[in-house]
Amino acid sequence: MLIIDNLHVHYGGIQALSDMSLEVPEGKIVTLVGANGAGKSTTLRAVSGQIPYIGGTVEKGRVIFQDREITFLPVHKIARLGVIQVPEGRHIFPNLSVLENLYMGGFHRSHDREFHKDLDHVFGLFPRLQERKKQLGGTLSGGERQMLAIGRAIMAKPLLIMMDEPSLGLSPKLVDEVFDIIQAINSEGTTILLVEQNAMAALSIAHQGSVLESGRMVLEGAGTELLEDDRVRQAYLGEDV
Amino acid sequence: MTFQLFLQQLINGLGLGSLYGLIAIGYTMVYGILRLINFAHGDVMMMSTYFAFFGVSIFALPWWVAALLAMILTGLLGISIDQGAYRPLRRASRISALITAIGVSFFLENAALVVFGSRPRAFYRPEMFRAIWHFGDISLLSLTGYTILITLCLLVIVYFIVYKTRMGMAMRAVSKDMHTVPLMGIDLNRVVAFTFGLGSVIAAVGGILWAMKYPQIEPLMGIIPGLKAFVAAVLGGIGNVFGAVLGGFILGITEILLVAFWPELSGYRDAFAFLLLILVLIFRPTGIMGEDLPE
Ligand SMILES: Nc1ncnc2c1ncn2[C@@H]1O[C@H](COP(=O)(O)OP(=O)(O)O)[C@@H](O)[C@H]1O
Ligand SMILES: [Mg+2]
Numbered sequence: 001m002l003i004i005d006n007l008h009v010h011y012g013g014i015q016a017l018s019d020m021s022l023e024v025p026e027g028k029i030v031t032l033v034g035a036n037g038a039g040k041s042t043t044l045r046a047v048s049g050q051i052p053y054i055g056g057t058v059e060k061g062r063v064i065f066q067d068r069e070i071t072f073l074p075v076h077k078i079a080r081l082g083v084i085q086v087p088e089g090r091h092i093f094p095n096l097s098v099l100e101n102l103y104m105g106g107f108h109r110s111h112d113r114e115f116h117k118d119l120d121h122v123f124g125l126f127p128r129l130q131e132r133k134k135q136l137g138g139t140l141s142g143g144e145r146q147m148l149a150i151g152r153a154i155m156a157k158p159l160l161i162m163m164d165e166p167s168l169g170l171s172p173k174l175v176d177e178v179f180d181i182i183q184a185i186n187s188e189g190t191t192i193l194l195v196e197q198n199a200m201a202a203l204s205i206a207h208q209g210s211v212l213e214s215g216r217m218v219l220e221g222a223g224t225e226l227l228e229d230d231r232v233r234q235a236y237l238g239e240d241v
Numbered sequence: 242m243t244f245q246l247f248l249q250q251l252i253n254g255l256g257l258g259s260l261y262g263l264i265a266i267g268y269t270m271v272y273g274i275l276r277l278i279n280f281a282h283g284d285v286m287m288m289s290t291y292f293a294f295f296g297v298s299i300f301a302l303p304w305w306v307a308a309l310l311a312m313i314l315t316g317l318l319g320i321s322i323d324q325g326a327y328r329p330l331r332r333a334s335r336i337s338a339l340i341t342a343i344g345v346s347f348f349l350e351n352a353a354l355v356v357f358g359s360r361p362r363a364f365y366r367p368e369m370f371r372a373i374w375h376f377g378d379i380s381l382l383s384l385t386g387y388t389i390l391i392t393l394c395l396l397v398i399v400y401f402i403v404y405k406t407r408m409g410m411a412m413r414a415v416s417k418d419m420h421t422v423p424l425m426g427i428d429l430n431r432v433v434a435f436t437f438g439l440g441s442v443i444a445a446v447g448g449i450l451w452a453m454k455y456p457q458i459e460p461l462m463g464i465i466p467g468l469k470a471f472v473a474a475v476l477g478g479i480g481n482v483f484g485a486v487l488g489g490f491i492l493g494i495t496e497i498l499l500v501a502f503w504p505e506l507s508g509y510r511d512a513f514a515f516l517l518l519i520l521v522l523i524f525r526p527t528g529i530m531g532e533d534l535p536e
Pocket of ligand 2: 037040042088
């Protein structure tokens with residue numbers, strides 16, 4: 001479904017990605033793990049088309065979504081193809097209500113029966129959001145913001161959701177909850193590209209995983225397989241082997 | 242001074258303040274989403290008066306048709322200025338955008354001097370705006386009354402657009418987190434263009450009412466109202482449309498009362514607005530209704 005091919009990205013003098021290649025098959029959960037600064041967010045931003053807006057350059061390589069090259073497409077056009085990013089730090093609109101934030105996700109959709117079905121679906125997944133739907137986004141807790149960010153993505157009717165560190169700053173209980181939801185969304189047919197520092201949690205739900213180190217892919221394999229890999233255990237799970 | 246006279250001056254101040262407020266709305270909306278002070282905004286207002294002037298004098302249109310056409314043309318002018326001058330600089334520093342805005346302002350003023358000539362032109366004041374309304378001892382030019390009413394109506398319309406429509410929701414989102422909006426599949430450029438268009442149309446209403454008040458126009462007429470509307474926008478809390486109109490009211494009323502109480506100070510009328518600006522920037526840079534000012 002998504003193919004990243006030989007991507008090179010730099011920010012001024014900083015090389016953030018070198019020869020990055022990754023394939024995300026339809027219907028799967030693929031995870032990209034790696035330490036802080038490895039280039040995970042850069043990868044997602046390259047797919048979303050955001051690199052030029054944050055002072056970076058895609059110097060080489062291609063991004064292909066459903067057989068169509070999207071490398072240099074504007075950000076909003078990529079999103080409208082159904083490639084939806086849940087950005088690092090959630091980026092909830094603080095001055096918009098919870099409901100409006102969800103409307104922003106489905107901005108171009110008419111408010112028809114299907115739209116309201118999706119809205120109910122989001123409220124079913126996250127009852128807290130329904131309780132707070134009139135509240136401003138800026139008043140939510142970190143966990144609620146993450147839920148809203150995921151709900152906002154669902155409202156876009158995405159084909160592929162790319163999540164950037166959804167577990168960041170959440171309590172272990174909430175992390176479990178969020179990862180359950182990710183699996184649930186995937187089982188309804190949405191493909192997921194999940195970026196995480198929390199390698200343990202991510203690899204345990206992923207069909208396929210890759211390890212990124214200083215902008216390069218160093219390992220690839222099935223999620224559970226990587227969990228068993230000594231190098232992964234040592235480097236990312238903090239275990240002595 | 243009698244109470245009647247005071248009330249009379251208050252209404253006159255409200256009328257003048259409405260004009261500042263109408264121009265300030267465009268300033269404040271553009272600032273709200275782009276953090277750009279569009280210094281050409283007063284000149285855009287000036288252009289609107291020429292559009293209306295030619296509509297009536299050359300094309301012999303009924304005044305209200307000319308006014309509507311002028312509003313549309315001014316909206317398109319505002320959008321073109323953004324697309325032509327500011328859009329290429331979206332990713333550049335804010336200071337280069339600001340310098341460009343000053344450049345656009347000079348360009349419009351000088352283009353108008355060349356094309357329209359420096360000679361002031363008499364502007365048509367329609368019959369309905371010439372009547373004098375009497376309320377007890379207070380007499381009021383109908384134009385002033387209509388100006389206040391039109392301003393309040395436009396404020397309600399702008400409120401509706403910003404808070405009750407999809408485009409308004411996108412505008413509010415852009416004002417807080419411009420980079421996340423395109424991730425929602427929204428073309429940022431269309432939101433910005435809409436904002437410039439709306440602000441310019443409202444400035445056209447202000448401009449045409451301004452021109453009917455004096456009633457004449459000239460190429461540099463946008464400078465002082467533009468600067469004062471900027472003061473009004475800052476005073477009210479830049480980024481806030483209610484603040485812009487409130488700031489306009491306060492500025493208009495204090496200016497008129499100042500002149501009424503101390504006629505000998507009337508020469509300092511314009512200086513007063515800038516003194517107010519400096520005081521606001523020193524003591525409350527966020528203005529009356531502003532919450533936070535990033536940077
Ligand atoms: N906007 C930016 N400007 C300059 N350097 C950046 C920018 N964003 C990221 N970087 C650098 O690129 C590298 C990769 O960053 P990032 O993709 O954010 O990593 P991760 O998401 O894995 O933590 C880091 O060295 C980071 O400092
Ligand atoms: Mg990151």
